[in-house]
Amino acid sequence: MQDSLEIERASSLGVRLAGSGLVVAAATGAAGWYLTLLLGRLDGAASHAYDLAFFQQLVWNLVNGNGLISSFESGNFLGLHFSPLLILAAGIETVSPDVRVLTVLHVIGLAALGPTAFLFVSQILRPARAARMVAAVLTAPIPFWALTQRAAVADFHTEAIGIPLAMLAGWAGLSGRLRWMWLLAVAALLAKEDQAWSVAVVALVVGLRAGAGAPRIRRHAGSLAGGSLVYGILVVSLVMPAIRGATGGTTPFGEYYGWLPESVRVGGPVAAAAAIVRTMVRPEGLAVAGGAILSGAGLGLLRPRWLLVLVPPLVLNLLSVHEPQPALGLHYGLSLIVPTVVATALGARRLLAIANGRWSRPGASRWTWVLAVPALVVAVVQSPFPPALTAGGPFTRPAAREQLASAAAVIPPAAPIAADDGLAALLANRRHLTLLHMPIPSGAYVIADRLPSIPGYVDRQQREASLEVVARERPLLYDDGRFRVWGPHDG
DSSP: OHHHHHHHHHHHHHHHHHHHHHHHHHHHHHHHHHHHHHHHHHHTTOOOIIIIIHHHHHHHHHHTTSOSOBTTBSSOGGGTSOOTTHHHHHHHHTTOOOTHHHHHHHHHHHHTHHHHHHHHHHHHHTTOTTHHHHHHHHHTTGGGSHHHHHHHHTOOOTHHHHHHHHHHHHHHHHTTOHHHHHHHHHHHHTTOTTHHHHHHHHHHHHHHHHOTTOHHHHHHHHHHHHHHHHHHHHIIIIIHHHHHHHHTOOSOTHHHHOBSOHHHHTSHHHHHHHHHHHHHTOHHHHHHHHHHHHHTTTGGGGSGGGGGGGHHHHHHHHTBSSTTGGGTOGGGGGGGHHHHHHHHHHHHHHHHHHHTTGGGSTTGGGGGGGGGHHHHHHHHHTOSSGGGGSTTSTTSOOOOHHHHHHHHTTSOTTSOEEEOGGGGGGGOSSSOEEETTSOOOTTOEEEEESSOOOOTTSOHHHHHHHHHHHHHHSOEEEEOSSEEEEOOTTO
């Protein structure tokens, strides 16, 4: 009998270790893949100025005592997005002022989605004997989810760090570590204002799973859920407008937090209702949301009431006038991660209850991997990478970092620069930086790429027209066949 118990314990330990190893291996593989792609795109001078160069200039200005400002937008950045967590990147760049720091932080955050979700889901599924095994199979693919891949394309966003922190807060709360729950939740809230919903959902799960037998945990969870929602409302409605007003921000806030076009808002209730219906059934956004649910093996459908926690972030994305938000492109789909993980975990609890212990029988673990198949299928079907991985695409360009550094060496370190979009991230460590399709200051140095990477938001005709004027009116200081540098008008 003793031998049988020891064998059972050893087997259980082996399953737990295998599950943890699977999650860590998947996270490590995803991190390596994303780093290779993103650093390759950066070295190939093909990263988007929005958002990598934008954030790098913010961090550089913060490190150099200029505050969170950028020449891409006017006013303090916190009036556009409330992300004090950028101070983390600034702390690192105090030692190493390199744009690759942001890429590494972004990738670490995306890779950490798997391990942090594993800890959170394991706690939700306890005390089921198969909790860790099922949690591992469900969460190991998260770093490869289609939502995660889309976010990786966006280069850097603070919510990639905030979401793992929110799930860690959930794990801490469910395991009774209340101080850690609050600390991690506050850190997640400081990542970006929209993390208020993720933290509230996590706190709601902690409170409900704690049960009547843990009143202290329930009180803390309730306070955290309510407090995070109040925080989000106050930050968006009062704090950020006050910052914009105090610092002279002129970026139209409605482009980021506006719902429905102005023509519809003044068109009466009938026009507004029709517009809402049209936007709510946009096929691409709904397909991505459906793919997220399917990535959790569709287990959220076993607890349909918990799928309702996906509704607020999904609706706000679908109704946004800021492309590509309604299609849940780039990082915008990250807002669905925590609600999807919660609905999936609670659906898995229902599945384990239906199985009534059969999941823990010998041989059952061989079939658990099936739960990961839908996530992998969706990851392939909805992946944003394959078109970009073709020859000549942004992720396969030859390295140009050193060549660009040689070209930029003729420009004084503090001088303003106007550059091609793909070059901006590598040149963002300066106070004044603009793009060639924007008005070029007369005192700025101009640097252009003969093999430019031009994203969809860049007006190609405007860029070409600007370069014609520059070549005609400014002195050419450098030309190596790839990069050209012109001096200022007065220069």
